Amino acid sequence: MQPLxxxxxxxRHEEFKAFAAVLVEPAAGEWDREQRLPDAVxxxxxxxxxxxxxxxxxxxxxxxxxxxxxxLSEALGRTSCALSGVLxxxxxxAMALQKWGSAAQRSRWLPLLASGQAIGAIALTEPGGGxxxxxxxxxxxxxxxxRLRLNGRKKWISCAQFxxxxxxxxxxxxxxxxxxxxxxxAGLSVEPITDLMGFRAAGLAxxxxxxxxxxxxNLVGKPGFALSHVAPVALQYGRLxxxxxxxxxxxxxxxESVAYAASRKIGGGSVGELGMIRSLIARMGTDLEAGALxxxxxxxxxxxxxxxxxxxxxxxxxxxxxAAVRAAADAVQIRGASGCHGSSLVSRCYRDAKIMxxxxxxxxxxxxxxxxxxxxxxxxx
Amino acid sequence: MDxxxxxxxxxxxxxxxxxxxxxxxxxxxxxxxIVNSLFAVRLMTFVExxxxxxxxxxxxxxxxxxxxxxxxxxxxxxNGVHAAAAD
Numbered sequence: 001m002q003p004l005x006x007x008x009x010x011x012r013h014e015e016f017k018a019f020a021a022v023l024v025e026p027a028a029g030e031w032d033r034e035q036r037l038p039d040a041v042x043x044x045x046x047x048x049x050x051x052x053x054x055x056x057x058x059x060x061x062x063x064x065x066x067x068x069x070x071x072l073s074e075a076l077g078r079t080s081c082a083l084s085g086v087l088x089x090x091x092x093x094a095m096a097l098q099k100w101g102s103a104a105q106r107s108r109w110l111p112l113l114a115s116g117q118a119i120g121a122i123a124l125t126e127p128g129g130g131x132x133x134x135x136x137x138x139x140x141x142x143x144x145x146x147r148l149r150l151n152g153r154k155k156w157i158s159c160a161q162f163x164x165x166x167x168x169x170x171x172x173x174x175x176x177x178x179x180x181x182x183x184x185x186a187g188l189s190v191e192p193i194t195d196l197m198g199f200r201a202a203g204l205a206x207x208x209x210x211x212x213x214x215x216x217x218n219l220v221g222k223p224g225f226a227l228s229h230v231a232p233v234a235l236q237y238g239r240l241x242x243x244x245x246x247x248x249x250x251x252x253x254x255x256e257s258v259a260y261a262a263s264r265k266i267g268g269g270s271v272g273e274l275g276m277i278r279s280l281i282a283r284m285g286t287d288l289e290a291g292a293l294x295x296x297x298x299x300x301x302x303x304x305x306x307x308x309x310x311x312x313x314x315x316x317x318x319x320x321x322x323a324a325v326r327a328a329a330d331a332v333q334i335r336g337a338s339g340c341h342g343s344s345l346v347s348r349c350y351r352d353a354k355i356m357x358x359x360x361x362x363x364x365x366x367x368x369x370x371x372x373x374x375x376x377x378x379x380x381x
Numbered sequence: 382m383d384x385x386x387x388x389x390x391x392x393x394x395x396x397x398x399x400x401x402x403x404x405x406x407x408x409x410x411x412x413x414x415i416v417n418s419l420f421a422v423r424l425m426t427f428v429e430x431x432x433x434x435x436x437x438x439x440x441x442x443x444x445x446x447x448x449x450x451x452x453x454x455x456x457x458x459x460n461g462v463h464a465a466a467a468d
Contacts, residue, residue: 100438134418222441229441232422305430307394307423369419376400 004067004296012068016075019048028080031201032348035194037083037162045083046116051090054237055098059110066299069237070244074295077248079345081352082201084248086119088241088360089159092234093120093167096178099233100221105180109165121163122234123154123181123207133227138170138209140177146216148172148179150187150209158359161192161203167234168209169226172219176226180218187212198351199359236313238360240299243316246324246356247291249349253324253331254284256346260335271334280330287323294319311373318366321356328353387432387453394427406450411443421446428452434459 005013023044031037045051053069055061062068069091076084094113097105112118129135138152152170160166166181166188181188193204221230258281261272271277298316301309331346332339339346357363382390392404399415410416416424424446425436434456445455 100441102438221438224443225441228418228421229425232418305426307398307427307430309426310423372419377398 004300005071009067009071012064013071013075016050016072017078019044019050020075020078020080024076024083025079028083028201029343029345029348031080031082033200033342035200037086037201037203041083042086042116042119042162045086049114050087051116051119052094052110052114053087054091055094055110055114059098059106060114061094061110062114066237066240066302067296070240070295070299073241073244074248074251077245078252079248080201081245081249081356082199082203084241084245085158085199085202085359088238088245089121089163090119091237091241092122093165095237096167096230096234097180097220100225100230102217102220104217105220109180112164118164119159119162121157121159121166122238123157123160123166123168124231125154125156127153127155127206133169133231134176136169136171136176136227138168140170140172140179142172142216143213147213148216148218150179150181150212150214152209154207154209156193157205157207158199159203160190160205160207163203166207167220168207169231172223175223176228177223178220178226178230179214180220181209181212181214185212185214197354198348199355200351232310235360236302236310239313239317240295240302242356242360243291243295243298243313243320246317246320246353247288247295249353249356250284250288250291250320250324250327252345253327253349254281254288256344257281257284257331257334277334280334284327284330287327291316291320291323311370314361314366314370314373317360318363318370321353322363324349324353324356382432382456384450384453384457387456388449390431391428391449391452394431395424398423404449407448409447410449411447416446428456432456432460 023041049062050072052061053064053072057063073084073087090113094110097109113120126137128137141149143149150170164183167178168181169178171177187210189208191206193206196204261277261281262270264271294316298309298312301312328346328349332350335344335346338344341347388406395404395415399420401415429436444451446452
């Protein structure tokens with residue numbers, strides 16, 4: 001394997017950063033205040049194929065590797081985790097579908113997802129379940145005429161306010177199952193969740209299924225395998241994207257801090273000449289480098305289809321999201337009062353970073369999974 | 382790869398990944414708790430990568446992955462080899 005990133009990756013990253021500089025950075029603060037993403041920016045992502053980067057070309061996707069997908073998340077996450085959140089859930093739905101969907105599901109939905117004509121969302125978390133996926137209470141019941149009847153609630157679903165199709169997890173005859181539910185399904189209502197601390201433009205919502213019926217052919221994978229095989233494929237891309245978004249956020253904090261430290265005068269010198277400030281920036285810059293290396297390792301393993309790609313993605317998301325929280329707090333500290341104002345990038349980063357540590361599995365869930373993996377893999381002697 | 386080689390590769394991967402002292406050819410990987418939700422997809426990825434096959438929706442049957450013998454049979458079937466002939 002070539003060292004990552006390759007020259008092709010670097011060139012694409014520059015393209016993504018240029019896109020973000022023009023279409024994301026000037027407006028991201030406004031999206032955050034208005035708590036919504038404009039249709040125009042979603043359309044711009046779709047036009048460039050950015051909503052289907054990992055979808056195979058036969059379905060209209062770019063067929064890019066996980067590294068490239070990650071670098072796009074990084075470039076957008078630099079100023080808008082809410083926008084990179086769209087990439088996250090789109091890839092989660094698309095890649096679960098590409099792996100486990102039927103031929104009919106793939107040919108119907110993947111071209112729509114690849115072009116951005118449809119936005120997908122993952123409906124996994126429930127009001128009473130949180131991180132405990134096995135406690136799914138949403139019920140899929142076999143209805144008349146090869147149909148499924150859904151009842152239950154989902155909460156904190158990213159992009160649900162504007163998603164066109166949901167990959168919903170529940171139980172069918174006591175077995176974990178997943179199925180596609182179009183937004184216009186009768187019996188499904190979408191209630192926006194507003195006033196989040198961060199991630200405010202990501203369009204979170206609560207879903208209420210009341211005798212919502214879909215064809216049984218909408219099942220993705222087979223009942224019994226939704227949590228062991230379908231969800232992990234989705235979560236793998238969710239973690240990779242979130243990890244890279246956190247690295248983007250961290251880079252924003254680092255760049256802002258370095259620029260501020262160099263320009264802000266204090267006592268005849270610059271803030272950057274203070275040892276205490278240098279310590280904060282040193283940690284930030286080192287975390288940025290280390291986090292990016294973990295992310296590259298995870299994406300490289302994913303692209304090589306290595307079994308340890310899953311644990312590498314856990315490590316990347318675990319490290320990057322925690323490092324982003326530290327960096328955002330330090331970036332606000334370095335800027336002082338101006339960093340506390342809503343007009344500063346770092347104040348938004350401060351609020352968004354915490355969300356990165358919670359979505360796609362909390363820090364504590366990651367510690368539990370990684371700790372168990374490390375203990376199981378320890379060989380005697 | 383024949384059945385014996387497939388089982389050996391599987392056994393080495395599982396013993397490297399999960400803390401069990403030994404693994405019989407017909408030991409139930411699910412009932413014994415060796416394959417939990419965390420490990421299932423890693424094992425599947427190993428099978429796909431090592432034996433150059435693609436596990437698809439129609440392959441999602443516990444009986445395809447229940448034991449070393451069952452998984453080896455599945456790999457041989459996916460590769461178009463009759464399990465009995467290779468046994």
